[in-house]
Amino acid sequence: GQNIDQPTEMTATEGAIVQINCTYQTSGFNGLFWYQQHAGEAPTFLSYNVLDGLEEKGRFSSFLSRSKGYSYLLLKELQMKDSASYLCAVRVSGNTPLVFGKGTRLSVIA
Amino acid sequence: DAGVIQSPRHEVTEMGQEVTLRCKPISGHDYLFWYRQTMMRGLELLIYFNNNVPIDDSGMPEDRFSAKMPNASFSTLKIQPSEPRDSAVYFCASSFGDQPQHFGDGTRLSIL
Numbered sequence: 001g002q003n004i005d006q007p008t009e010m011t012a013t014e015g016a017i018v019q020i021n022c023t024y025q026t027s028g029f030n031g032l033f034w035y036q037q038h039a040g041e042a043p044t045f046l047s048y049n050v051l052d053g054l055e056e057k058g059r060f061s062s063f064l065s066r067s068k069g070y071s072y073l074l075l076k077e078l079q080m081k082d083s084a085s086y087l088c089a090v091r092v093s094g095n096t097p098l099v100f101g102k103g104t105r106l107s108v109i110a
Numbered sequence: 111d112a113g114v115i116q117s118p119r120h121e122v123t124e125m126g127q128e129v130t131l132r133c134k135p136i137s138g139h140d141y142l143f144w145y146r147q148t149m150m151r152g153l154e155l156l157i158y159f160n161n162n163v164p165i166d167d168s169g170m171p172e173d174r175f176s177a178k179m180p181n182a183s184f185s186t187l188k189i190q191p192s193e194p195r196d197s198a199v200y201f202c203a204s205s206f207g208d209q210p211q212h213f214g215d216g217t218r219l220s221i222l
Contacts, residue, residue: 033210042201042213043153087153095208097143097166102152 002026004101006088011107012078020073020104022088033098034062034073035087043087047073075106083108112136114214116202122220128190131217133202134183143203143211144177144187153201159185171196192221 003025012018024032031050035043049055049064049071061074073086085105089098115134123129135142144156157167162179170177174193179185189196197220203211 031208042215045210045212048210091208095141095160097155097158098211099155100153 002090002092002099004088004090004099006086006101006104008102009105009107011109012075014078014080014108014110016078017074017076018078018106020075020086020088020106022071022073022101024069024071024088024090024101026069026090026092026099028093029066029090030093030096031091032062032064032071033089033091034060034071035089035100037085037087037103039084046086078108080108080110082106114202114204114212116200116214116217118217119215120218120220122222123192124222125193126191128188129192129196129219129221131187131200131202131219133185133187133214135185135202135204136206136212137183139204139206139212140182141205141207141211142179142185143205144185145201145203145213147199147201147216156187194221197221 006022033048034046036046037043047062049062054063059076064071085103087103088101117132140161143158145153147153156169157177159179177187199216199218201213201216203213205211
């Protein structure tokens with residue numbers, strides 16, 4: 001089976017930096033995705049990694065190590081609006097659907 | 111551009127009734143996915159289509175669930191008969207090739 005693990009909950013302070021980790025054990029690998037989901041809303045795409053290394057997009061960065069089956073999402077200069085769930089997802093092969101982790105609920109406090 | 115459109119947004123019905131969820135994917139997208147989200151199990155794939163053809167329905171819980179995609183701009187997910195354990199948020203998503211999936215706003219389904 002496919003297994004994707006991420007912490008259930010995290011809390012961080014406004015203005016700080018937070019790192020959300022994701023580890024995966026899957027039968028194959030063709031890309032790792034991060035989605036943001038605010039309560040009661042749809043998941044929205046944040047970032048995509050298929051090669052090792054860091055992808056930066058404004059305040060958000062995502063890192064991938066394929067040999068370790070590991071990724072993280074880094075959020076800088078946290079804002080209250082960043083309070084949401086962050087979903088890690090792996091594409092196992094080709095254009096097959098994503099396999100999602102259960103998400104990390106991030107609370108940003110003043 | 112319009113995103114993925116789902117209807118209804120909320121559905122409350124009694125056990126045993128038929129439920130039909132609808133989805134209009136983004137124009138030009140060739141993949142369509144149906145997911146179910148619960149607190150316990152997270153986001154689970156139910157079925158997906160490529161060019162209107164069902165590719166993998168192994169995630170459909172049982173025969174009470176069925177999905178169709180009669181054309182490139184419309185899909186339905188039907189539950190008959192519905193049971194309380196089917197209560198969840200059902201998301202439809204679409205994508206073009208290997209591009210990221212775009213999700214609809216979901217249907218919050220409650221079976222009493």
